[in-house]
Structure formats: C-alpha cells, structure tokens
Amino acid sequence: MTFHFRMRFTLPIDHRIEHLGAELTLWSSQDESCRVWLKADGPIKDATELAVYGGPYEEESGAESAGREWRGRIERAFVVIGLPADFGDRRRSTGSFGPTLRTAITQQTGRPLVMNDYGLITFNSSPWPLFGSSTADATIGKPGPKVTDAISSAVAGASGLDQKQSLAYSLFSTAEFQHSPDARFLLYTTAIEALSSRGPRSDVARQHIEQLIERTKHNRALAPRERESICSSLSGLQVESISQAGRKLASSLGQRKYMGQDPVTFFTHCYKLRSKLTHGSNPPLADIQETLPAIRRFVLDLLAVIR
Structure with missing residues (x-):
C-alpha cells in the first residue's frame, strides 16, 4: 500500500x-x-x-x-x-x-x-x-419591476452618488465578485472607510500634539530621518482615527441592528476583525463568514442614508 x-x-x-x-x-x-x-x-x-x-x-x-x-x-x-x-x-x-x-x-x-x-x-x-464536489453557486435574482422602481426613485431624487459614495459602491461591487470570504470582508470594510470623514481632534488635543512635534524636531539624539518619520506620524494624529470616524459614521444608522448589535458596536466588531486580518492575527474563518451578511447590509444601509 x-x-x-x-x-x-x-x-x-x-x-x-x-x-x-x-x-x-x-x-x-x-x-x-x-x-x-x-x-x-x-x-x-x-x-x-x-x-x-x-x-x-x-x-x-x-x-x-x-x-x-x-x-x-x-x-x-x-x-x-x-x-x-x-x-x-x-x-x-x-x-x-x-x-x-x-x-x-x-x-x-x-x-x-x-x-x-x-x-x-x-x-x-x-x-x-x-x-x-457538491457545491452549487447561488444566484441572487433582482425582479425587473424592483430594478425599474429603484431607477425611478433615483431619478426623482435630488442627485446621484457623490465621488466618495461612488467609490464606496465600486468597492462594494468588487467585493461581490470575490470568492474569498477574507477578500470580500476587507473590501466591505474599505468601502466603509471610503465613506468616513476624519474630522479634526479637539483644540486641546491638537495643541498637545503640536508641542510633541516641536519637541521631536529639536531632539538631536534622534537621527534626522527618524525625527521626520515621528513628526509625520504625530501630524497625522491631529485628525480623528479611522476607528473614531467609522463609529461616528455608524451612528448615522440610528436604531438598526446588525448581528443583534447597534451600528456603533457592530462597526467596532468589524474593525477589530479587520485589524486582526490585516496584522497577521488570523481570525477564525467562521467569524468572517458569520459577519459577511451583516456587514454587506451595513454598507448598503450607509449608502442609502448618506446624502
């Protein structure tokens, strides 16, 4: 044998x-x-x-x-x-x-x-x-009348998607073509990021960051390139983090529920999964697959409510 x-x-x-x-x-x-x-x-x-x-x-x-x-x-x-x-x-x-x-x-x-x-x-x-193998790919059918009704509603609206929304929709659509659950999940989270707007931090926070930048500029114990790198990183902290901007965006979804969670809590769950996936922590595939239907709806709801 x-x-x-x-x-x-x-x-x-x-x-x-x-x-x-x-x-x-x-x-x-x-x-x-x-x-x-x-x-x-x-x-x-x-x-x-x-x-x-x-x-x-x-x-x-x-x-x-x-x-x-x-x-x-x-x-x-x-x-x-x-x-x-x-x-x-x-x-x-x-x-x-x-x-x-x-x-x-x-x-x-x-x-x-x-x-x-x-x-x-x-x-x-x-x-x-x-x-x-015994798998079969599912096909999602959209009835013709539903499509024409949606077009009519869009025509009656004030405007179409703006540049950020169009990019987010493109990322969402690209995700739909992916067979890999990981790839779909990352594209959905990227679509959410594309819709987010990172506002400035508080005056107190920005003033504190400016002080740190000045101290770093004058620290001769650091190599020039290292000083530049640290100053650049500190400068980026003057605006909200992607996580903060995403939570603010999620709050626009009101009382909706995703996997039994409010929108902000659900976004936090997705962002933690994304961080694990992109930083090599290898989250369980089951966690990604379980989240996919909800995050898909989450992206569509954001595109629907943002004007």
Whole structure:
C-alpha cells in the first residue's frame, strides 16, 4: 500500500501556466519512482483550476510531510515568477456527498470518492480515487419591476452618488465578485472607510500634539530621518482615527441592528476583525463568514442614508 498527496489551487482569471499538456512534471527522483506534478482537467495553458500531486510514499505520514514541504517550495517558486495562486486555506469546503451516494459511486466505478477540497489531502494510491464536489453557486435574482422602481426613485431624487459614495459602491461591487470570504470582508470594510470623514481632534488635543512635534524636531539624539518619520506620524494624529470616524459614521444608522448589535458596536466588531486580518492575527474563518451578511447590509444601509 502506498500513498499520494494532493493540493488544489486556483489561478486568477488573467494568469496562466503555458503548457500544452494536462500534466506537467515538477520534479522526479533519480530513479523516477517518486514524482511531483501539476494536473488540470484539460490543457494546463487554459486552466485556472489545477492541483499538485506527489508520490508514491510508503507511509501516509510521509505523504503528508512531503505535501507540506512541497507547498512551501511551490509558493516560493510562484513568488519568484510573479504568479499568484489561491490554495484555498480560508475558503469554504466544497461540501460532501452522503454515504449512500458515495457507496454507489464506488461500486459503479471501483474507485473511492474523495472530496475535491482545497488544502492538503493524502489518499491511498490504489485504486486511484475520483475527486468530486457538491457545491452549487447561488444566484441572487433582482425582479425587473424592483430594478425599474429603484431607477425611478433615483431619478426623482435630488442627485446621484457623490465621488466618495461612488467609490464606496465600486468597492462594494468588487467585493461581490470575490470568492474569498477574507477578500470580500476587507473590501466591505474599505468601502466603509471610503465613506468616513476624519474630522479634526479637539483644540486641546491638537495643541498637545503640536508641542510633541516641536519637541521631536529639536531632539538631536534622534537621527534626522527618524525625527521626520515621528513628526509625520504625530501630524497625522491631529485628525480623528479611522476607528473614531467609522463609529461616528455608524451612528448615522440610528436604531438598526446588525448581528443583534447597534451600528456603533457592530462597526467596532468589524474593525477589530479587520485589524486582526490585516496584522497577521488570523481570525477564525467562521467569524468572517458569520459577519459577511451583516456587514454587506451595513454598507448598503450607509449608502442609502448618506446624502
């Protein structure tokens, strides 16, 4: 009994690996008893969905260890050639088949069924499994009359979206095209930031900051570039933080509730998640997915109420 590993990944729509065949060997041992290769359902040059396979290995633990090592090697190689790839670390599962269907497929084909999930998968080499998925993309339909009514209301209004609102709507729309929950969440939070206005801090606060800037300018113990950097950072503190501006913006939503929270509390929750995500704290994917429907509505409500 031997084992192989498999790692699925996706390329952006505007990137390809130029290779005519459906398989591309990346490495093989000197005696060619073990190899690592790319595989697509058709010509690799046309594929955005590919998988890396490797093996055979005598132990499943060996296949898993090799798979983790090859993930790092492939990512390093892709960095060198400037090729982005999504290995689906934070994507939802492709779903699962029920035991009855699994058994029926195995009996009919003589091959076990393995879910076509992202992430590192190890499997028995013989018989070679089938890889399948059971997800279906949902389509959100907007009735024609609802669209025309909305257009009529917009025409009757005083004006369309201003520049900031148009940018926020563009970010919102871009988010809707993303498959990655993380990417959608970050674009929604960026749309909120685009709608925010950072006002000046109090006179007392700005006066205090000016004093700190002057003291820093005259501190010769600091290197010139370091003085400039600190002064620039202090100068930026004369206006509200993004977090403060966002809370002020959220308060415009009144008594609405998002995940059972008032708008200001909900914004704070989203901003903390954003900070964790952008500063490497790796928040649980479940937290991001749970927040997505609410933050989506939050952005739309802001666009609706701001005039």
